[in-house]
Amino acid sequence: MLMTPGDSIVCQADADVMYKNAKNKKPDFIKPGDKIQYFIKLITIKTKEQFQKEQQAAFMKQMKDQQEKQKVAAAKQLVKDDKALKAYFSKNHITPIKTASGLYYTIREEGSGEKPLPGDSITMSYTGKLMDGTKFDSNEDTAFHHVQPLKFILGRAEVIKGWDEGIALLNTGSKATFYIPSPLAYGQQARPGSAANPKGIPANSILLFDVQLVNSKHPLPPAPKTDSTNLPKLDTLKTPALQAKEEKN
Numbered sequence: 001m002l003m004t005p006g007d008s009i010v011c012q013a014d015a016d017v018m019y020k021n022a023k024n025k026k027p028d029f030i031k032p033g034d035k036i037q038y039f040i041k042l043i044t045i046k047t048k049e050q051f052q053k054e055q056q057a058a059f060m061k062q063m064k065d066q067q068e069k070q071k072v073a074a075a076k077q078l079v080k081d082d083k084a085l086k087a088y089f090s091k092n093h094i095t096p097i098k099t100a101s102g103l104y105y106t107i108r109e110e111g112s113g114e115k116p117l118p119g120d121s122i123t124m125s126y127t128g129k130l131m132d133g134t135k136f137d138s139n140e141d142t143a144f145h146h147v148q149p150l151k152f153i154l155g156r157a158e159v160i161k162g163w164d165e166g167i168a169l170l171n172t173g174s175k176a177t178f179y180i181p182s183p184l185a186y187g188q189q190a191r192p193g194s195a196a197n198p199k200g201i202p203a204n205s206i207l208l209f210d211v212q213l214v215n216s217k218h219p220l221p222p223a224p225k226t227d228s229t230n231l232p233k234l235d236t237l238k239t240p241a242l243q244a245k246e247e248k249n
Helices: 015-020 048-092 161-167 240-248
Strands: 008-014 035-041 104-109 121-130 135-138 150-153 175-180 207-217
Touching: 008 015, 015 035, 048 175, 161 175, 161 207
Parallel strands: none
Antiparallel strands: 008 035, 104 175, 121 135, 121 150, 121 207, 175 207
16 A cells, blocks of 8 residues: 555546446436546554444444433333323223323223233233224224234333233233333334224324233243253163174174
8 A cells, every 4th residue: 555644635537437337327418538537545444353343333322322312212102101091091980090101091890810921921911092092903803803812021112111010910800901101012103004994093192902811821830951861871771682682693
């Protein structure tokens, strides 16, 4: 390399050669025999490792900044949603329980089973509505074409945050209603509609779910490790006839 950081050079190249294999068409104002002139300044020289490290650091900073913006936006939206929910409760004479996260719920029927734990297999029935009463999904309504229990693992973000939190508060067999502010649901992300609900779920929607915790099952314990020192030797697994045949040979 002839240049060092801080050096500048002026380069000229034949325009016809530059545009010969280019994807873009050569501009009409460039005539045959014209030269393209470049002014180049070398700012710095970095190794591949330095460049990759800086790129990774820049990416991580961008992700962190984006997460902070989302967190601030979610906090503001939570305040707005809480105000809307309180007005809804007052209008409909509902007295729900509120959690520290901002989730509200009511128990319509108390179940007799245990409360599920993170990692448990959960079986649910549900119907989801928007605050205006629009039904957006259900595994009990045939209009949504999936009338079968919903199964998932609790506490692994397989469902929205409001569900992971709310279901852990229910005894198995319970029927309840969740009033989920948008930051604990889909947040700023809108969800597409369907034939049964062309409206879909608009961004920043508060969601209401009538749910039943049909079943919860603890995961099976891991199988015990086999101690190879206690396994029978190969000879002890042979039949007397096979042993006699091998000895004869």
